[in-house]
Amino acid sequence: MVIDSHQHFWNYESKKHEWIDDSMSVIRRDFSPIDLKQVYDENGIVGCVAVQADQTLEETNFLIKLSEENDFIKGVVGWVDLRGDNLEKDLELYANNKVLKGFRHVVQGEADHNFLLRPNFLHGIKTLEKNDYTYDILIFPHQLGATLEFVKRFPNMRFVIDHIAKPYIKDGFYDGWAVLMKEVAKQENVYCKVSGMITEADFNTWTPDQITPYMNLVFDAFGTDRIMFGSDWPVCLVAGNYQKVKQLITDFIADLSETEQTNVMGLNAMKFYNL
Secondary structure: OOEEEEEOOEOOOOOOOOOOOHHHHHHOOOEOHHHHHHHHHHHOOOEEEEEOOOOOHHHHHHHHHHHHHOOOEEEEEEOOOOOOOOHHHHHHOOOOOOOEEEEEEOHHHOOOOOHHHOHHHHHHHHHHHHOOOEEEEOOOHHHHHHHHHHHHOOOOOOEEEHHHHOOOHHHOOOHHHHHHHHHHHOOOOEEEEEOOOOOOOOOOOOOHHHHHHHHHHHHHHHOOOOEEEOOOEOHHHHOOOHHHHHHHHHHHOOOOOHHHHHHHHHHHHHHHHOO
């Protein structure tokens, strides 16, 4: 059973989605479950986890509604203000919701390199842990040092690194990212999504060989029990298509055992998110 652990939906608005710059103009449009269902049927995908792209409660509610209308959306990673005074009250709104599995904050967009370590954010994570939610870590490599300290503080919290922490594949930068990813991976409660890699390479000229060293490091560090396939659709469309993204991973793991391949392509996501 192949589960896509990371994809998005949105109704495009230029202001809300201003992060979609001119180089990504191909995704300046709406992306709905109807679009994705067709892609999944073509690529043998059974279900997915829909992840927030906007930092509002409305986004969380939007994804939950889509999941109610489309049974292939098996889980939702939403957004809630983890630093806010109303966090407990906001979470109460979702207390009986089974599809909402966890939350994410766009930490990569925060100017503060130590954003994850600030007391109000740490308090928010403690609250998520108490309520048995997961947390997706969206960062750039320069935030890995803070991430290492962050995950060490919550040994019982279920964390997953999105997009292998977005290494600068296009520039060929590797060593600093690799050292810290190995350290983060020593925390056994931290998983990693092999997703979003082709968009960290050159959109037009990337090759699997350029990405292989990064995948080698992640698989060596996390092992096949803590890695999840994710497409990052529709963002991946700026540098390829769904088939190419999936094939990048399936070719890489082709020599692994059937059990290991099953783990990476779906079972780990099912366990992590309790799908």
